[in-house]
Amino acid sequence: KAGVTQTPRYLIKTRGQQVTLSCSPISGHRSVSWYQQTPGQGLQFLFEYFSETQRNKGNFPGRFSGRQFSNSRSEMNVSTLELGDSALYLCASSRTGTPGAFFGQGTRLTVV
């Protein structure tokens, strides 16, 4: 069974630009959540989507947004990039009614 797939793996963007990251969950998993991982702040929850609806949202500015498609694939978008947005962005999926999330390898975003 294929795991969670995130694309691209690495990304370099310039301050002020916007970026879109993609996540394909494990087949059959309808919940997709996004996390930001940095050395200083650790793993922080961004948002969770279930059946194309945002179910939970973390404490991040409105520049961070996401969406989920009918096939459960998800994208997250960061607009007006700042240097502090440089991080590993992780996507995790889970099966309905089953706790525990399975993470992808992440997208390493570097803002210069």
Next chain:
Amino acid sequence: QQQVKQSPQSLIVQKGGISIINCAYENTAFDYFPWYQQFPGKGPALLIAIRPDVSEKKEGRFTISFNKSAKQFSLHIMDSQPGDSATYFCAASTSNTGNQFYFGTGTSLTVIP
């Protein structure tokens, strides 16, 4: 505000020894406590998890001990191996918030051969 506090930040253990990582939480609504293992360049991998209705859960060399009254839980790695060298994260979530996990700050474990 760190909802889950993890210690130690780093740990060095001899091969064959026991590695112990501790976590504490405040929110009594938390009802699911997973541990994740992360290797460099990889995403976190679910290692073992526990619910507060049991005090201990064991899977192979990995054991979670849970103390509900103290609001603490710990990961014990028995017979630690060099391949266990990784960063370990504890986490917590509530049934009401789906997969919104609150993570500890991580413990970097090094197992010396």
